[in-house]
């Protein structure tokens with residue numbers, strides 16, 4: 368079994384020694400429909416160094432890949448860029464097996480690892496900007512607090528110009544290909560965007576600052592090696608430009624209508640609102656929560672300018688699937704959206720009112736009172752839905768013009 372797992376050389380004396388999790392489909396509510404990888408890297412410097420580990424069940428796979436290059440007992444230094452268990456889960460077993468001389472994390476990382484593993488892991492803290500000699504090679508560390516945990520950091524290997532970017536520039540994508548240039552670019556953009564929308568969106572302003580900091584660092588980056596998905600060795604402008612665009616959260620000419628429906632009346636309203644937005648020139652996505660997952664909704668709003676949410680009223684509340692997606696979206700803190708709420712109801716109709724309150728809490732610029740229709744919408748009600756969609760479409764386009772003007776100024 369061990370013999371089948373081999374390391375993959377990604378740069379001179381640098382190897383991928385991670386694991387492929389083909390079948391993971393859920394990351395705390397984010398649906399990972401293409402699986403994932405947990406990337407660990409081995410630097411064969413004078414001081415042989417392991418960067419990160421893998422989720423605990425994949426420990427043997429990681430160790431076998433390491434053993435295909437060097438005897439794991441020769442590892443002198445272990446670095447944990449991020450304490451989350453998809454990267455640190457194998458750390459206690461790896462440390463026991465390898466017994467490295469030094470284990471490093473950021474200041475917050477050392478604290479987090481202590482809280483997670485207690486006395487099983489003893490870690491020294493590295494400072495932000497610290498350059499560490501590995502003998503004939505060197506690593507420089509940059510803290511990336513709240514991207515996306517307080518402990519997160521990245522590192523730069525001067526020899527070879529490799530940026531080990533941790534969760535940043537990664538994606539949940541299981542593949543036998545180790546390099547991004549071996550994968551369909553449309554898949555990379557989609558999975559990279561889905562990852563950003565579901566993991567990094569709340570911290571988008573910090574991503575923008577990080578990009579500036581990396582630019583100002585003077586690092587010559589030839590390769591970006593994240594902790595999930597493929598390694599970027601060519602066309603680095605692609606992930607960098609994508610991140611700059613997603614982090615800016617400029618509203619796009621796109622409206623997302625999300626809804627839950629009981630007997631299709633709210634659905635009919637959703638479709639008419641969508642038509643109204645499309646009439647004004649928006650790209651429209653109409654998403655039933657019977658068939659769309661919350662993480663797909665998060666992806667769609669990444670480049671949208673309008674969000675419209677509908678729900679039937681059930682026992683004086685919104686439908687459970689709608690409450691689920693709103694809790695999720697609120698946590699992701701999307702910015703620069705206009706929108707409104709709507710829904711059909713039988714006798715009390717609270718759902719659209721509650722949705723409006725939540726959207727305001729999310730800082731969505733709500734453009735209208737909740738549009739509520741008793742029972743089944745008639746022609747007049749449907750015309751109101753089209754008119755609401757049109758109004759939202761117009762405002763979305765105006766907001767875009769405003770934000771372009773601000774940028775130009």
Ligand code: FEO
Nearest residue numbers: 449451453534594
């Ligand atoms: Fe991939 Fe935040 O761990």
